[in-house]
Amino acid sequence: MTCSWIVIALFLFPFFDASVASSLDLCPLSLNDTVTTSSNITWTQAVDQPIRQFDGPSYLRPDIGGALVPWVYSIVILLVHIPVVIIRVVKWESVQTWCLGATLFTIAITAQAFASTGFRSDKILTWTPLLLIIDAGSMAQVLFLVVEEYDLLTRLKHVILPPRAKPSEEPFLTDEEAGKSDDNIVIAIRTLIPTPSTAPTSSNHPPLFTSKPLYIALTSSLLLISVFALQFLGLRHAVHAAKLSAPSVSWCSPIFQPFGVAVLDGNCNIWPILQTFSKGVGCILIPGTQQMAWLKATVAGTGLSIALELIDICILATVHSGTRWRGVKMRRPWFTMFSGVAVLGLILVFGVVYSTILPPGISEKVWIVTDAGAVTVYEGVLGTAGLRGAMIGWNDGVFQGWGTTYFGSWVV
Structure with a gap:
């Protein structure tokens, strides 16, 4: 295996231009x-050799779990949710099934991200639960409005506690009255007549346990929980991680291998290279400035989300269904609908920004110290990994828990 990498390194040498540089x-x-x-390599050994230059720039991408939802995914989610939010305001009945399916999908992805990342602070961009706010409002709306429209609570109460028939206040028949019967048989009966207050009421609804609304309400309540x-x-987990120092985050580039030992950037930072031959890249650990900011944002944002969700639940539980303001029905989860769309928009913006900039703490120009039998220093330029880098980082982070099912026969 080592011989193969030496051959590859020798093959690549013609693509570098040797030049003596004093950048170090x-x-x-x-x-x-x-x-x-x-390593046993000293900087004296590194600077004594001519510095070679890579022919063209390379990219630096986030490692597993180091990226936000890729912006192309965010665009699709936004394009779907915006019209659904409008429909939920004017005609919510037509999107019940869609809301249930979308919430189930979001819960599954979030739970999978939790399981795969293990709530590691350096992977907060992948497992942050901020996207759940719009689904909480959606499920609360379906639950309360279905229960009201189909009178589910009253019907369920009648099933659990069926109404009792009260005995009438008619007295027993006297002997004289009984003797007037055609067959002259003396009878003593007490007639039981349901009173108007306890008599079964007629309803246009289908039987409770065979009606679709009951199961929609049960499903929405379970999803809301x-x-x-x-x-x-x-x-x-975010509160706990936010109290600690900023995590170290792995960033990878193909120019860090083969045989990379360390990276020196333009800020005079030295980053040891972690070789991962199975992935075809070398990786370095950079302080997670972005991750620390998102840990704090997750703490504040999730706390605010829960508060807004509780307010919306109070609105749905107390506001009369006929209440309108300028013709608009007010019994809607307004706070979670608008804030949910706003969160999606923010994640879209940050996803675009993060895919077009390098992480804080490293410069574009770097010098890579390698050891392939002889110490050599290469000068290179790092560019951003774009959408592809974000997709690799986020997808790998979410589905890492699937092991060989996701990665194939090799596992990270």
Whole structure:
């Protein structure tokens, strides 16, 4: 295997232009120090050799779980949710099934992200539960309006506690009255007549346990509870992680291997390279400035989301169904609908921005120290990984828990 990589390295050498550069002199390096704590290479060995240049730039992409929802996914989600929100305001009955399916999908993806990332703070961009707010409002709306429209609570109460028939206040028949019967048989009966208050009421609804609305209400209530459970679980882990120092986050590039030992950037930071030959890239650990910001945003945003969801539930539970303002029905989860769309928009914006910039802490121009039998330094330029990098980082983070089912015969 090592021989193969040496052959590849020798093959790549013609694509580099050798030139003596003094760029390393700009950083206050102690020439007697080793390049990394795990290597025996000193900076004296590195600067004694001509610096070779890569022919063209390469990319730096987030590693597993290091990316937000890719912006193309966010666009699709927004294009679907915006018209659904409008329909929920004017004619909510026509999107009940869609709301149930969309919420179930979001819950499944969020739970999968939780399981795959293990709530690691360096992977917060992948497992943040901020997207759940719009689904919480959706399920609350379906639950309350279905229960009201089909009178489910009253009907369920009649099934559990059926009305009792009260005995009438008619007295027993006297002997004289009984003797007047055609067959002259003396009878003593007490007639039971249902009173108007307890007599079964007629209804246009189908039988309770064979009606679709009952199961829609049960499903929406279970999904609503699941959303709250995921939000509280994510909030708990985010609060704990936000109290710690910023995590180290893995970023990868193909120019960091083969045989990369360390990366020196234009800010004079030295990043040891972690070789992962199975992925075809080398990776470095950079302080997770973005991740720390998102941990704090998750704590604040999830707490605010839960508060808005509870307010909307109070609105749905107390506002009369006929209440209108300028012709618009007011019994709707207004706060979660608008804030949910706003959260989707923010994640879309940050997804676009993050795919077009390098992470804080590293410069575009870097110098890579390699050791392939002889110490060599290469000068390279790092570019952004774009949408592809975000998709790799997010998809790998969500589905890492699937193991070989997702990655194939090799597992990260």
